[in-house]
Amino acid sequence: MSADMTTASTPTIVLVGHGMVGQRFLEALADRGVTERARIVVLCEEPRPAYDRVQLTSYFSGKTPDDLSMVEAGFLEKHGIELYLGDPAESVDRAARTVTARSGQVFAYDTLVLATGSYPFVPPVPGKDARGCFVYRTIEDLLAIEEYAKTATTGAVVGGGLLGLEAAGALKGLGLETHVVEFAPRLMPVQVDEGGGAALLRTIERMGLSVHVGTGTQEVVTADGAVTGMKLSDGSELATDMVVFSAGVRPRDQLARDCGLDVGERGGIAVDERCRTSDPAVFAIGECALASDGRVYGLVAPGYEMAQTVAATIADEAGDGAGFTGADMSTKLKLLGVDVASFGDAHGATEGCLDVVYSDSRSGVYKKLVIDGEGRLLGGVLVGDAEQYGLLRPLTGSVPPVSAEQLVLPAGAGAPVALGPSALPDDAVICSCHNVTKHAIGECSSLAEVKKCTKAGTGCGSCVKVIEKLLPAATDKGLCRDFSYTRSELYEIARTLRITSFAALLDSHGRDEAKGGEGCEVCKPTVGSILASLNNGYILDGEQASLQDTNDHFLANMQRNGSYSVVPRIPGGEITPDGLIVIGEVARDFGLYTKITGGQRIDMFGARVEQLPAIWTRLVDAGFESGHAYGKSLRTVKSCVGQTWCRYGVQDSVKMAIQLELRYRGLRSPHKLKSAVSGCARECAEAQSKDFGIIATANGWNLYVGGNGGATPRHADLLAQDLSDAELVRLIDRFLMFYIRTADRLERTSTWLERLEGGLDHLKDVVVHDSLGLCDELEALMAAHVADYQDEWAQTLDDPDRLRRFVSFVNAPEAPDPSVRFMPERDQIKPDLTFLTLEGVTSR
């Protein structure tokens, strides 16, 4: 395919660059129907289509390159857009109106749009090209950094701006001892003022990063062509295995320079208000463009605006006069977990302006609002707590409805702030990435609809909280069709009214139409779990037996063919050779499939329901007890081998893991609970991916909470540091009971913590500082659990009545279920599903 395909009736638009702005431009063309009447060719240097560069760092928290893609599946095909990956434009012949790509293909254009973006600026210091020097711009850069970091222990980032701190966070996340070297006297010099920079510095140093401000890089020291350190302008030398340059970006304007387009003195393709270059057939948008106000915009929102402008111009909508004359430089970011926002006149450059400042260096919070003589809000800086950004930014230029002091004071201090999204005018821009007003959002009824119809909330995401508050409240937060209360409300009702049965709760607090009914498969196990958390008796006696999911009912996990798996508890993953032999013998004697689980224990599959008591008799006799793999309860506390054996260990992690697993075993909770204890900062037990994770320090234990693996991984947050054994246990007691009390059904600690109003700070207030005066009660509840715990399997085996349910057929107690069949695979068994499927053909 090449240039000769073009005809007079189908004009060709060539887009050079497929980054975020390029993709936005394509969407804007499609929205206007231009893709139907023009051939669109896109030349992209990178090997993958446009992705979310703003969220690049989230690659290190588990996002895959596919997650970051900005291109909806089928978009290019649907609109007939030709995308050439890994084939950048090499030259432009403006006279002939052709672009030549690296592959040698030549494309004729009627309109050319340059969206080449920017390149990282690498200061010209000796050694900058050594092995171990990187920039931080593309997914490929990230992959290279990740690979190199495997053999490194220390990393340094040159540049303490926005991207530099992102890069530093990534290195820290890769387990490196991390340094940040910034030439300016403070971090993020462009966005925040001195006070904000100082708050940021303290918080970041507290996370264990070393920050060197007011310091330049003079040389990258190398040995055998690889980085070994850096020489700094203050004469000091820093040992490091790798260097990431993140000292700003420069517009990529070489292609424009080479073909004679006007460029700015300090770079950038000069454009007018319609983003047209000195050649009327050529446009430039995004970070490569020097806008008509003389600035190069390095943020995505102005780039999107330029993309819209050019698309409108091409679609002949120029008449509306909405050109690009400059943009709002407001930003809100989460850097290394710290909120940083700046908006409007953040540095107070307006003549006669005044500051209102709140600064709390203990908690690393700094807030400054810039106000003019008439009380109008001009701008501000928020560090450490940027919750109000979504409201304050749209208020810029107007007199806020409450005083500036109230706006900067933290919630709970002084008068309550009565400022909600309802205070915003209709034309307030809520989403600045996509320029969406409050009015436009008001037309929608759900967040999903807002995102689909207006794109609001799909850029940086900082406005999502405000959007949620603007939407009509979800009308029914009830647990299910039987209860209009949430799980945590039902927990409080059952606790305070001392309700001990499902029937009583349904008939007194169920929806009117559900009273006297059966309940359902959602509320029965939920209430069963609440009653078990509160009352702690044997979960299968009396009415409770009818509430449990089948797994709890048979104290085993049902597998796809109706057979069960059996998991004995192996606390901390520590097991004697004799214990291993017993498990092996049981599995062999009952013909079970065995597999080691991720939680450091052994799962035995393929037991028929009537075999469970015999299997457990053997296990209980050998000292094993239920592992609660079937319950919404504590699963395992993993551990590394710890100080006892490991040369790096600083505490006995195995002993602590066993202590914790035995303490919390059997505890019924809104969802399963996982934990781990690592004996040193190397974190071999992966504690930060657990609901509560413990990492040993030289002085005690650090407690992390709210971590998760699975489909939506989340790193746990540090709740408290350097705890003694007793302090650690007390804090976990409080944390778990507070979670059990307030979480929704099937809500893991990670989502619960994300949802908890006030987040980690609130959690700390409640469980560390006892701000609600709840801690005594939470500890007492846990003490009752620990005192009353009994092994469910031992209890079951002791009671012939309880054993009666373990039959395949009530009318033939000895008969095995003939439909549960197995076939061999890799010297073990597997379910014979062909048998189940064949049998099934008859019943449709």
Place this chain on the structure above:
Amino acid sequence: MTTLTSTTLTTTMLELSPSPDSWMTVCEESRLTPGRGVAALLPDGRQAAVFRDRAGRMYAIDNRDPFTGAQVLSRGLIGSVDGRPFVASPLLKQRFDLETGRCLDDDEVTVAVYPVRSI
């Protein structure tokens, strides 16, 4: 608090009709926990899932979960919606009306229903 007594003076038996005009004994009615089910093996090798609700009413449907082929419906949780009883499969949670056998989550799917009586 009331407790269920496991011995009663007169024993009520639960019977099921696996095919027209024939009845078989399943078990004593007291074996069924209200809100739960048991499985019964029928003379021809089929399996029935027999349930008892809070009000003491009995139901029987085929034990086979048509979505997975596994004989497990007797181990599901029962509930009610608009006054009609259902069981939710313990595997993938599809619900089946206990009176008609109709799947509430897929119009195309139905399981067999067996008449039951107490003697």
